[in-house]
Amino acid sequence: MAAYEPWNEDRAAEIVAAHISLEGAALPILHAIQHAFGCVPTDAVPMVAKALNLSRAEVHGIVTFYHEFRRTPPGRHTLHLCRAEACQAMGADRVGADVRTALGVDWHGTTDDGAVTLEPVFCLGLCAIGPAALLDGAPLARLDAAKIAAALANAASAAAP
Amino acid sequence: MTRVFISRDAFALALGADAVAAAFAPHATVVRTGSRGMAWLEPLVEVETPAGRIAYGPASPDDVLGILAGTAPSLGPTEEIPFLKRQTRLTFARCGVIDPLSLDDYAAHGGLAALAQARTLGAAATIDLVLQSGLRGRGGAGFPTGIKWKTTADADGDRKYIVCNADEGDSGTFADRMLMEGDPFALIEGMAIAGFCVGASKGYVYTRSEYPHAIATFDAALAIARKAGLLGEGFDIAQRVGAGAYVCGEETALLESLEGRRGQVRAKPPLPAHKGLFGCPTVVNNVITLATIPAILTGGAEAYRAVGLGRSRGTMPVQLAGNVKFGGLFEAGFGVSLGELVNDIGGGTLSGRKVRAVQVGGPLGAYFPPALFDTPFDYEAFAARDGLIGHGGIVVFDDTVDLAKQARFAMEFCAAESCGKCTPCRIGSTRGMETLDKIAAGVAVDANTGLLRDLCHTMKFGSLCALGGFIPYPVLSALDHFPEDFRP
Numbered sequence: 324m325a326a327y328e329p330w331n332e333d334r335a336a337e338i339v340a341a342h343i344s345l346e347g348a349a350l351p352i353l354h355a356i357q358h359a360f361g362c363v364p365t366d367a368v369p370m371v372a373k374a375l376n377l378s379r380a381e382v383h384g385i386v387t388f389y390h391e392f393r394r395t396p397p398g399r400h401t402l403h404l405c406r407a408e409a410c411q412a413m414g415a416d417r418v419g420a421d422v423r424t425a426l427g428v429d430w431h432g433t434t435d436d437g438a439v440t441l442e443p444v445f446c447l448g449l450c451a452i453g454p455a456a457l458l459d460g461a462p463l464a465r466l467d468a469a470k471i472a473a474a475l476a477n478a479a480s481a482a483a484p
Numbered sequence: 485m486t487r488v489f490i491s492r493d494a495f496a497l498a499l500g501a502d503a504v505a506a507a508f509a510p511h512a513t514v515v516r517t518g519s520r521g522m523a524w525l526e527p528l529v530e531v532e533t534p535a536g537r538i539a540y541g542p543a544s545p546d547d548v549l550g551i552l553a554g555t556a557p558s559l560g561p562t563e564e565i566p567f568l569k570r571q572t573r574l575t576f577a578r579c580g581v582i583d584p585l586s587l588d589d590y591a592a593h594g595g596l597a598a599l600a601q602a603r604t605l606g607a608a609a610t611i612d613l614v615l616q617s618g619l620r621g622r623g624g625a626g627f628p629t630g631i632k633w634k635t636t637a638d639a640d641g642d643r644k645y646i647v648c649n650a651d652e653g654d655s656g657t658f659a660d661r662m663l664m665e666g667d668p669f670a671l672i673e674g675m676a677i678a679g680f681c682v683g684a685s686k687g688y689v690y691t692r693s694e695y696p697h698a699i700a701t702f703d704a705a706l707a708i709a710r711k712a713g714l715l716g717e718g719f720d721i722a723q724r725v726g727a728g729a730y731v732c733g734e735e736t737a738l739l740e741s742l743e744g745r746r747g748q749v750r751a752k753p754p755l756p757a758h759k760g761l762f763g764c765p766t767v768v769n770n771v772i773t774l775a776t777i778p779a780i781l782t783g784g785a786e787a788y789r790a791v792g793l794g795r796s797r798g799t800m801p802v803q804l805a806g807n808v809k810f811g812g813l814f815e816a817g818f819g820v821s822l823g824e825l826v827n828d829i830g831g832g833t834l835s836g837r838k839v840r841a842v843q844v845g846g847p848l849g850a851y852f853p854p855a856l857f858d859t860p861f862d863y864e865a866f867a868a869r870d871g872l873i874g875h876g877g878i879v880v881f882d883d884t885v886d887l888a889k890q891a892r893f894a895m896e897f898c899a900a901e902s903c904g905k906c907t908p909c910r911i912g913s914t915r916g917m918e919t920l921d922k923i924a925a926g927v928a929v930d931a932n933t934g935l936l937r938d939l940c941h942t943m944k945f946g947s948l949c950a951l952g953g954f955i956p957y958p959v960l961s962a963l964d965h966f967p968e969d970f971r972p
Contacts, residue, residue: 346762347724349744354693354725375744388746388903389727391693403694407655408843408890409879412806413834445730445847445897447694448658449498450877451523451804451811460696462498 327361327396334359335367339374349375349385353392361396397440398433400478402471403457406443409450414467418454419443421468439475486512486552489530489537491580493519493665494697495658495812499542501527507545511552518666520580521813522567530562537562567810567829572791574779574799575772576815579666585704587712590669596714598778599673599680607681611637614681614777617785618797622659623649623733623770624845624874624950626796626863629777632767635757636682639765646678646687647742647761647768650702651726651733653692654846656805656877660771662813664691664698667775668705672714672721674774677781678767679719687721688761689771690738693728730847730901734949735768737903748903749949770875772801793819796862804830806843806879816861823857826880837882841966843890845874847897848954850961851887870961872954887966892920894958898951909952912943916959926972933963933970 328334338359342351349371356367363386372382386392404422406415419430426434426441433440449455452464458474490496490505496519504527508514512531520528528541529551539559540551550556559565573579582589590596602610615630636644648671652660664671675687691699702723709715729747731737736750739761760766776798780788788798796818802825804811809831826832826842833839841851850871852859859865866873881890898913919936923929940956947953963970 345722347742347744350724350727350741354727384746385744388748389729391726391728408847408893409656409805409877411890411893412879412881412885444694444728445901446653446655446657447494448652448661448698449494450656450658450806450879451808452495452498452526453806455498457694457696462494462697464495464498 328359330360330364330366332366332370335370339370343374349377349382350389353386357392362393365394397442398437399482400438400459400475401440401442402475403442403444403447404471405445405447405449405453405455407446407450409446410453410455413453415454418466418468418471422471425468425472438479487515487532488512488551489515489517489532491519491526491528492516492584493526493662494695495519495523495662496526496528497697499526500544503545504529504543504548507548511548515583517582518579518584519662519813520562520568521576521662521815522565522810523812524810525559535561539565567812567814570829571815572799572817573815574783574788575670575776576663576667576801576813577779578670579662582667584666584668584701585708587669587708587714590667594782595669595778596673598781599676601781602677602680607637607683610677610781611681613781613785617780617788618792618795619773619776619780619788620796620863621770622772622776622800622875624654624872629769629773632757632769633678633681635755636684636765636767639758641765643686643762643764644682644684645761645764645766646675646682646684647735647739647756647766648675648687648689648771648774649733649735649738649768650689650691650695650698650771651738652695652771652875653730653733654848654875654877656843656846656879657803657875658805659801659803659813659876661695661698663771663775664695665701668702669709670775670778671702671771672705672709674777675721676714676719677777678769678774682765682767684767685719687719688742689721689723690726690732690742691723692726692732699723699725729903730897731903731949731951734951737949738768739766746903748905751948791817793817793860793862794864796864800861800873800876802861803877804880805877807833807835807882808880809834818862819860821857822852822859822861822878823854825861825878826857830878830880833880833882835882835884837884839880840883840885841881841887841890843879843881843958844877845872845957846877847894848872848950848957849874849877850957851890851965852961853965855965870964871957887962887969888920888924891959891962892917892924894955895920898955902951906946906948906952908943908946909948909955912939912947912952913955915939916943916955920959923970929970929972936963
């Protein structure tokens, strides 16, 4: 389960400072910010722009170009479900539809209780054992809707206090 | 205590290897390895015996005592399993055999000899060996590696870079991931040799974020290599992580991303070998290309060249994926026929239904029907049939597949992943999707099919890179080989 820090300008400045000396620092900085806050908050953009001597528009352009950078934090658990061809050959379209129905969300959506965010992904390199997914970064294979429901229930109970 | 070997590769983890390893821990010494590439047998357990390793799989925690007592049904000696025995494992020789994070294991299995050899031979002679081996880039484009290295070596520049493309985004491929999780030092050694040959002081590995296990294993391997003095002064490597953009697998988009920008494609020339990362001469090679270099040097360029077909020399790690019974990684010399790979080695579909189509080479690769299964796995042979081998992935579909839907997906994928730099790809992919929707709805099918072909022609010849340029392959192959799916 993911635990993110609330937005904090000093903390963000620390993160920027820790990576600013890297060659081509933009992606490492944005990754580190997202790792801490669960997303790249709007407030972080001018800060990153200033540090990299870029315009805010340029940083906005970088953040929005890459599918993985989020503008809002995800739910407590994130399911990255593969939608690419190898998983399609094993019925991923059906699994994707079933999961969206079961969770009551569309792709990129978060359930009303904030428990699960569903993200589509195009290939996890698990193409010989599809349909595949990552649940909070842990790989799952040979999936169907029931297996996903069980994995989500398991994650929820493991995370419960 | 008996030693047992259990993979820590993402294939194995996804199928429960950690629980199996935990169950063995009180009874045996568990060594976590990479994957042998037999995904359908994971979690695979190998028990060390005087007669070699004996394989059991797929194993569950309940099988532990039976396996240790020798009463559980066994697959026999691992090396004798036909899927493995038929392979020519050069690049993947150590993968699944050694502890990927033990430099001692790596050295005991022939590692590090090639780097010493290169230093003795000198840069120019080593580049000559790479040229003689006939090695071509395994990322998909198939450009001769030695020529790329020589061009970079000859280019003027105070700083030069080695960039490893580990943005393995093609569906149906996992060779880079397996190598980085199973034998990361081979990649490090290959990059160090490349750095020595062209005079580069810094290497970057650009790994896709969808591979958290490969990222972690490779970072750990880098730290070990640095501590052992293998990296550091003279040549060092850093890993950078992508952020979910497929187009960053294109080498110039990858360089843009490494420089901290949107991953938009650059026009060529200048070639990266002349002006690459930060404007400096840069070698950009795929993981498999670089990781094969040590094997070529230690085994000999002539021996490597002796394997293969036509202008495709050496071995290719073919990846059998999708609806396939025996899925996984099969490294063999070029020239094995597509049908042999799919039906004989792959065992046909997992669903047990008829194979109707295979897509070779990822989302930009053509869909081939069984009628083309005599095509040998070779760059030129596939090109001659309007296909490509790409990074070596084969995705198998059974007879429930709808090729009109797959063609539409190709355009949809291209629209989502287009970097936006050139018009044919940026606009063409969306127009292609709309036209395929009209065809599916039965609207002026003949006229719209003609329009689609015309659009594909424009995209193929007018796009800046392979994304827009090759997306016509899946679309047109679906139209040509499966026209019935486009009829109402």
